[in-house]
Amino acid sequence: MKFERTLAICLDMNGCPNRCLHCWLGDLPNHKLNDKTATKIVKLFKPYFENITFYSWLREPDFTKDYKARWLKDNKLSTIKPKRFELASYFTIIRDPEYVKWLKAVGTKKVQLTFFGLEAMTDKYVGRKGAYKELIAATKILQDNDIDVRWQLFINEENKDEVSHLLDVAAENKVTDIFVHEGSCDGNNRKLYDIRINKDNIPLKVKPYYLNYENLLSESECIELLKDDDSYFIPKHKDEIVIYITSDLNVYFNFTNPSAAWQIGNIEDDDISEIVRKIVAGDVPALKFARSILLSDLVKLYGDSNSDKVFSLEDYKMYLLNNYVDDKYNSKLQ
Numbered sequence: 001m002k003f004e005r006t007l008a009i010c011l012d013m014n015g016c017p018n019r020c021l022h023c024w025l026g027d028l029p030n031h032k033l034n035d036k037t038a039t040k041i042v043k044l045f046k047p048y049f050e051n052i053t054f055y056s057w058l059r060e061p062d063f064t065k066d067y068k069a070r071w072l073k074d075n076k077l078s079t080i081k082p083k084r085f086e087l088a089s090y091f092t093i094i095r096d097p098e099y100v101k102w103l104k105a106v107g108t109k110k111v112q113l114t115f116f117g118l119e120a121m122t123d124k125y126v127g128r129k130g131a132y133k134e135l136i137a138a139t140k141i142l143q144d145n146d147i148d149v150r151w152q153l154f155i156n157e158e159n160k161d162e163v164s165h166l167l168d169v170a171a172e173n174k175v176t177d178i179f180v181h182e183g184s185c186d187g188n189n190r191k192l193y194d195i196r197i198n199k200d201n202i203p204l205k206v207k208p209y210y211l212n213y214e215n216l217l218s219e220s221e222c223i224e225l226l227k228d229d230d231s232y233f234i235p236k237h238k239d240e241i242v243i244y245i246t247s248d249l250n251v252y253f254n255f256t257n258p259s260a261a262w263q264i265g266n267i268e269d270d271d272i273s274e275i276v277r278k279i280v281a282g283d284v285p286a287l288k289f290a291r292s293i294l295l296s297d298l299v300k301l302y303g304d305s306n307s308d309k310v311f312s313l314e315d316y317k318m319y320l321l322n323n324y325v326d327d328k329y330n331s332k333l334q
Contacts, residue, residue, distance in 0.1 A: 016059035019127030024187035031247035090138035117162030187257035219307035
């Protein structure tokens with residue numbers, strides 16, 4: 001009996017050139033996986049799901065010399081074809097002149113590039129010297145090839161003034177599609193909680209570009225909304241089930257950053273039928289913990305009613321839950 005819902009498998013086959021301080025996935029290992037491993041994984045899941053979509057990346061797409069062949073292989077392994085999501089490897093854009101032509105050939109209309117401030121700040125957050133210059137160069141290459149560019153700007157208390165200046169840099173580079181946001185609060189970005197942007201400190205110049213600014217909440221406002229909420233926050237899949245498989249072949253849901261409490265299993269160590277059962281049932285320690293505590297209690301345990309740090313309400317719920325999950329899981333190990 002096959003499950004009717006599509007399974008999207010995202011396999012970290014080639015790693016990432018960056019070590020971003022904001023990355024919600026955290027610092028995953030950069031081991032390389034071969035095509036045999038990808039094929040084996042899809043074959044393992046195919047008896048259980050009517051449709052599978054396969055992606056050979058979690059972080060930087062096309063970060064491999066054989067990106068053309070890899071895209072064809074991803075499509076071949078999929079019964080429902082993978083999407084491009086307006087993402088591309090700017091690392092590859094500036095190193096391979098054929099890449100941008102290929103992007104256009106496969107139907108890419110727009111590519112999103114991510115900044116964290118001006119040169120030194122962006123290089124620091126990307127974890128690689130020269131990243132800022134590459135992003136500027138990639139912007140021009142894309143424009144010269146009639147591919148639209150969107151700039152995503154992450155903001156916090158450390159870089160807020162530079163984000164304002166970045167708007168001028170965008171204008172100089174004829175970029176008009178821009179959005180600013182604080183990012184989620186899991187993975188590496190959760191480590192930056194202390195410098196999360198305060199609502200009152202968002203520069204006036206930035207506000208028109210801030211993503212969903214009208215719905216933006218401070219932590220204290222989130223707490224006010226949730227303090228009497230006697231429901232449970234249990235992350236769920238929408239139309240398709242999405243799993244992430246890291247290069248050490250650990251399997252996770254895509255709800256939040258990979259961690260031990262969220263692990264479903266391991267492709268090499270665990271029986272595939274058991275992995276599938278856990279996927280469908282949501283049978284991982286983190287979700288069991290989620291089913292055991294009310295949002296109102298999470299707020300009491302981990303909320304700071306004096307905080308002006310900004311969140312979307314859903315991101316704040318995940319932040320609270322991960323604090324609880326970490327505490328419960330670590331206490332069980334002691």
